[in-house]
Amino acid sequence: MTNDKQLKALLDTIERNLTDWIPIGVKELGVKSPAYCLFLWYQDFSDDFTPHYGIATQELLDAINSTHFVDPFDKFEMIWRPQQCADLDAPGRLVLDECDIVETEVEACYEILAKRAEIFEEDSENEDEIQEDELGDEEDLDEEELDEEELDEDEEAIEKEFQALAPFREMMHRVGKNLQQVDWAKIMPISDNFIILVGDYVGYWLAEDFEECVSRPKIDSLIAQGLLMVPPEDE
Numbered sequence: 001m002t003n004d005k006q007l008k009a010l011l012d013t014i015e016r017n018l019t020d021w022i023p024i025g026v027k028e029l030g031v032k033s034p035a036y037c038l039f040l041w042y043q044d045f046s047d048d049f050t051p052h053y054g055i056a057t058q059e060l061l062d063a064i065n066s067t068h069f070v071d072p073f074d075k076f077e078m079i080w081r082p083q084q085c086a087d088l089d090a091p092g093r094l095v096l097d098e099c100d101i102v103e104t105e106v107e108a109c110y111e112i113l114a115k116r117a118e119i120f121e122e123d124s125e126n127e128d129e130i131q132e133d134e135l136g137d138e139e140d141l142d143e144e145e146l147d148e149e150e151l152d153e154d155e156e157a158i159e160k161e162f163q164a165l166a167p168f169r170e171m172m173h174r175v176g177k178n179l180q181q182v183d184w185a186k187i188m189p190i191s192d193n194f195i196i197l198v199g200d201y202v203g204y205w206l207a208e209d210f211e212e213c214v215s216r217p218k219i220d221s222l223i224a225q226g227l228l229m230v231p232p233e234d235e
Contacts, residue, residue, distance in 0.1 A: 003112050010109045011171040014102045019178040021101050022053060027187045033057035033092050034189040038179070041083065041201040042172045044161050049110040051099040051172070052201060056082055058191045059092025065226075076229050080210075081203040109168060117164035158204055169205075172198045173212045193225060 018040075026038065039054040061079065069075045078085050082094045176198035184190050195218060199209035210219070222228040 003116070007109060007112050007167060010105045010112075011167060014105050014109065015171050015175055015178070017102050017105075018051070018099060018172075018175045021099070022175075022179060023182050023184075023187050025053065025097060025099070025101075026055065029055060029095050029097065029188075031055050031057065031095060031188045033059035034191040034194075035184075036061050036191045036193055036195070037080075038184070038194075038196045039083070040172065040176060040179075040196065040198045042165070042168060042198070043201050044165070044204070045110065045114055049106050050103045051106065052083075053097060053099060054083060055095040055188070057092040057095070060094065061092075061191075061227075063092060073229065076227075079227060080197070080206060083201060084203050113164050113168060117160060162205060165200075169200075169209075173209075176213050193222065193227065195222075 022038075022040065035055050035057050037056045039052075039056065041052045041054070043049045043051065056079075060082070064075060064078045067075070083096065176196050179196050184194065195214055197210065198213050199206055214222075219228065
């Protein structure tokens with residue numbers, strides 16, 4: 001089986017299994033407070049590629065809304081990136097679990113995507129270049145120039161990952177759309193502003209993912225309720 005055919009078969013299997021299993025997994029969590037969001041997170045090219053899902057509840061949202069933030073943006077970080085808020089200490093804490101049902105297929109999928117984009121090969125080459133620079137003669141660079149170089153390299157690496165993960169991200173967005181057809185009120189209590197949001201676990205591409213997952217009327221409604229500061233694509 002060629003890589004393209006293997007990748008498609010893996011993506012189809014992951015999509016089907018997640019679509020069927022997520023409602024079952026969510027129901028088993030036994031969430032009591034109405035949920036304002038079902039998060040489904042994919043990973044970047046880190047050590048663990050397995051997707052996670054999380055339930056953020058109205059109880060958590062109420063606690064966030066009642067908190068004073070020096071920087072208003074921190075409020076929206078807690079609402080839409082709760083998995084990245086290590087200091088989050090509020091009632092209704094995020095309920096988080098792993099989608100281990102597709103762990104094997106996801107590992108195989110990421111291996112194909114990484115080889116296609118030469119993700120890990122390039123990392124090894126960069127490490128060799130750094131070691132050579134350390135051993136050889138270096139031109140003196142001031143800290144500002146070094147910071148700019150590192151920033152450019154980081155942005156290039158993030159963009160490369162974004163492009164490399166495109167087939168997987170598109171599949172995950174399809175899962176999100178499939179899950180929108182589920183009658184979630186029969187699975188767990190949900191709030192009036194309930195949404196399903198598929199995004200990367202770190203939150204680099206929240207704006208792009210938000211646009212793919214959430215309709216414009218729903219986005220406008222969230223803005224009107226003070227749950228979004230601006231349309232995601234304008235951030």
